[in-house]
Amino acid sequence: MKVVIQRSKKSNVVINNEIYNKIDSGLVVFSCFTQSDTIEDINYIVKKIVNLRIFDDDNKVMNKSIIDVSGRILSISQFTLYANTKKGNRPSYIEALNGSEATKLYDIFNESLNKFVPTFTGIFGADMEVNIQNDGPITIIIDSKMK
Numbered sequence: 001m002k003v004v005i006q007r008s009k010k011s012n013v014v015i016n017n018e019i020y021n022k023i024d025s026g027l028v029v030f031s032c033f034t035q036s037d038t039i040e041d042i043n044y045i046v047k048k049i050v051n052l053r054i055f056d057d058d059n060k061v062m063n064k065s066i067i068d069v070s071g072r073i074l075s076i077s078q079f080t081l082y083a084n085t086k087k088g089n090r091p092s093y094i095e096a097l098n099g100s101e102a103t104k105l106y107d108i109f110n111e112s113l114n115k116f117v118p119t120f121t122g123i124f125g126a127d128m129e130v131n132i133q134n135d136g137p138i139t140i141i142i143d144s145k146m147k
Contacts, residue, residue, distance in 0.1 A: 001031065001032070001037045001042065001044075001045050001109075001145075002031070002032050002081045002141065002144070003031045003049070003141070004029070004030040004078070004139065004140070004141050005027050005028070005029050005030075005052070005054075005139070005140045005142065006027065006028045006029075006139045007026075007027060007054055007134065007135040007136050007137075007138035008025070008028050008134060008135055009025060009133040009134075009135045010024050010025070011023055011026075011028045011074050011130065011131060011132045012074070012131050013074060013121075013128050014128065014131065015122065020122060020123065020128075021074060021120035021121060021122065022120070023072035023074045025071050026071035027066055027071060027073050027074070028076065028130065028132050029049060029073055029074070030076050030077075030078035030081060031109060032079050032097075033096070033097040033101075033105045033106070034082055034095050035097055036145075037144070039108065040144075041144035042112055043112065044144050044147060045144050046112045046113055046116070048142050049113065049142075050066060051067075052065060052066070052140065055069045066117050067117060072118045072120065073113055073117050073120065075106075075120070076121070077103075077124045079093055079096040080096075081096075082095040082096040099124070103124045103125070106124050
């Protein structure tokens with residue numbers, strides 16, 4: 001499992017020209033699953049996301065988690081995180097888990113996040129426009145296979 005996390009002042013996801021979900025201060029999390037991912041991978045990533053100390057304390061030091069700042073998460077499925085660009089110029093997505101299996105893990109992932117932090121989603125597989133006001137900018141990549 002791979003995620004790209006961006007600290008955000010406010011963000012939204014637009015589907016069919018309408019805002020589907022939005023957050024104010026929090027994180028935008030793009031996630032992708034591969035064939036070998038399990039609940040253990042999800043639990044590892046969720047624990048990392050909710051405990052990452054990437055929000056400023058009173059001294060402007062990144063020392064608080066999203067839980068500490070009562071933030072929100074906008075979670076977006078992003079199969080292209082497993083793009084393989086080693087050969088040629090057209091990326092291969094063969095390492096990304098197929099849609100029917102990935103959507104199950106995506107749902108579990110979001111339910112797990114929502115136990116800690118209010119989590120809002122896009123629609124798995126939909127054509128989405130994601131608008132992010134990146135705060136910092138702070139962008140972090142986590143791969144559950146790189147524990």
